[in-house]
Amino acid sequence: MAEVVFVAVDLGAESGRVLAGKLQDGKFTLEEIHRFVNGPVRIGEHLYWDVLRLWTEVKNGLTLAVQKFGSQVVSIGVDTWGVDYALLDGRDELVGNPYHYRDRRTEGMMEAAFERVSREEIYRRTGIQFMRLNTLYQLLAMVKTKSPQLRIARTFLMMPDLFHFWLSGEKVNEFTEATTTQFYDPRKGNWAKYLLRKLGIPTRLLHCPIVPAGTVLGDLRQGVADEIRASHRIQVVAPASHDTASAVAATPLSDENAAYISSGTWSLVGMELRQPIITDRSLATNFTNEGGAYGTFRFLRNVTGMWLIAECRRQWAKEGNEFTYEKLTQMANEAPPFKCFIDPDDPRFLAPENMLDAIKSFCRKTGQPEPETVGEFVRCCLEGLALKYRWVIERLEELTGKTVSTIHIVGGGSQNWLLNQFTADATGKVVVAGPVEATATGNALVQAIALGYLGSHAELREVVRRSFELRTFEPRPDERWQQAYERFVQWAH
Template sequence: MKHSANFLAIDLGASNGRVVLGTWDGQRFDLHELHRFANGPVNVLGNLHWDPLQLWAEIKIGLARYGQQYSQPLTGIGLDTWGVDFALLDKAGRMLGNPFHYRDARTDGMMELAFERAGRATIFRQTGIQFMQINTLYQLLSMVARHDPQLAAAETLLMTPDLFNYWLTGRKAAEYTIASTSQMLDARRRTWASDLLETLNIPANILPPVVNAGTVLGELRSDVAREIGARGAPQVIAVGSHDTASAVAAIPDLGPESVYISSGTWSLIGVETAQPVLSDRALALNFTNEGGVAGDIRLLKNSTGLWLLQESRRQWQRDGHDYSWDELLRLADQAPPFRSLVDPDDREFLNPTDMPAAIRSYCRRTGQPEPDSVGAVARCCMESMALASRAVIDSLETLLERRLEVIRIVGGGSQNALLSQFTADACQRPVVAGPVEATALGNVMVQAVATGHIDDIAAGRRAIASSIPLSSYAPAASVAAQWQDAFGRFNALR
């Protein structure tokens, strides 16, 4: 292992973005946030878009702050984002319009159209990816179905992190972990599923070559380096460009007996495997085989996570009540247990204009008491999340034919002590929570491996374990029967 290096992790999430300094002293990592900024959809003429130019401006502000505050030259830069979304470029490398947001309604009905043309089982056996209408495959199929002129004019498709890496380096490439979220990558060959794309009339020639996580893409472009005041020419590294891949890379002690939950806007619940699981049972249970940073597979299921609570908080803010997260957890803890439950993955919660109203409507429709206070809504969200996690873990055990003994929660949701305890109680398994900054840590750790500062991913995980304190939650046997009864009610809703 080499000593002393500074890396920048650019971590773009669905609701905010950050530029984080990761320092490596030869034994431990330390993180320091340089810049944080808002992100979110922009509604234009009834469609939801991202604003990548604003994100690019914010990224450069964060990069410039490093040069303003530190004299040591940067060793590397890595960037990760959410999955599935993309930009189309013309022959000159310019964007053809603003990229669409995955919650845009243009994908309505596209999964069903894909099943008619290609077959559900065929799609899964080629790609191994969970069926969700937000997937890149259905976004592109909607453009094919509507004869979208942007698709006809496109020379290149770049997934969101690949777009920013292109702007950083001038190199067009598709990093493996983010490409795997598209449902367009052959799970076994780990190249684009050209036969499937041809069946759906999606042009495969616009897709760039796939590279592995840890690939050094090149030096930071000289014009960008001058603009941000960089000292030297830092390397830009394709990390686990899907934020969940970076987060999972940072989980300490992720052995075969462990199941992880990457907890944020989405809950991504799964295990690591050497090869994709493409069985009929995996198809029936709707599991996904996404790429890992070591070329392995993250066998997991996407479930709606903190989205319901985040959107409820936004609505309360719009109503003039700016509750802190601590206040919401206190109110939820004081609310009566198991009064109302929802299926977080119900379509009613995909993108409602008023989330608390949508939750009350769902409860009314399903014959349950409507949550009548802020605390009741918050508790409903978190109890339902915990039960949804149990449902996925039960299905995963059925698929693997073994018991998963320990739950490891990482990401922003891991600092929610009430949710972690609910998860331990609902699943009757111990929970280890942390690191909170898993995505940034995984991003930085892969950079350290790529530049020779750490030997491999396993050594990087050990270094992370010695760098970050973790929290443990034991399941309470005294409430097991109540949670079991609630789980029966929850399953009846699905």
């Protein structure tokens, strides 16, 4: 088979990339074509996404892909983070800049929602983990502040759906991304409009069809094709457009009892299931049922992830000390073990002004010595993450009735060999790390299935096993992990 190229646009909270996914004779390779910075823009008291600049960068990346690969490029698909959205007016133009999920307008909105609809009812209808950044509470904040945007808006699109609309002219809400809103009903397979009405959120915005991952939306708009100088047909495919859904789609799970950790800014710790689990116990432990590719659900819990290290690194840079991630890992490895560790999900770590101060505050509150050196700060975070992974894995086993056989770690965080080893040690499970580029791989290969170049999800995962080097970490017995865990569970959220 001649080489074909599927362009994966992967927009993350800190950076965006355009990659060429190349498939030939059952082997898959990725090539980064274009990389650009992403992040919040503060205007006054609020945080926004610079979505027009992102759109420009996407087109720049497409132009470079077409220049390099020409008619080998057959399709394009976009994945992004979850929960954030755009509103369009009656002329399909943006109504304001999309808000960033860390914007503080959602403070107190969960409590405001519970005054109208109980926590139990929201979970029973959606099966989604409670986080103040969820789309449900973002929209409720607009209702509470009587935002004029809601009166003007006619269409609601999640972030990847906005880019797919600009690329293809088709307005849809892709399933995996839609489920992150906390107003999708997985049992009915549609929006939970009853819930929205009780909260005063206008349901007229939700008129676009919800489509599964792998839906072919049509040809690239002629105007965009002209801009990127494409003279041949390029199709637009909605992949598993929530980045974690794409990552899980490409995770080479060893069996149905395998767990995964999609490790990046967030760590998504879960299992792939055919049906959602919506029970009082899954509510009490704050597990979520997000949509997956090919009729699956990602039963998982969000854990604050490498955001902790990134924010520490940013603070050190502000103070004039630049460190690579490799150097930070080396210093953590050399730091004394179990001096102190954090619960990554403590609220003080969500959006602190200074992550180093937040870590010291947590340690003081929990009666632990404060970290002092750079290595101690990083080790404090990594040990806390590994202990939290164990806590979540144990809850997974309880809720699913399964014994986790293996933990697959994918995404950028899988490059941190020390955290991989800590995870094996803390959980007592074998850890398999890789692929690093799981999200872009899943994005591109779901496109390949949609266009008939691969036959099934099972074949997709076999291609991943053949194409990437995976690294295995065996657990090392050390009773200090058990002692640390017994301390950790006293304050785990």
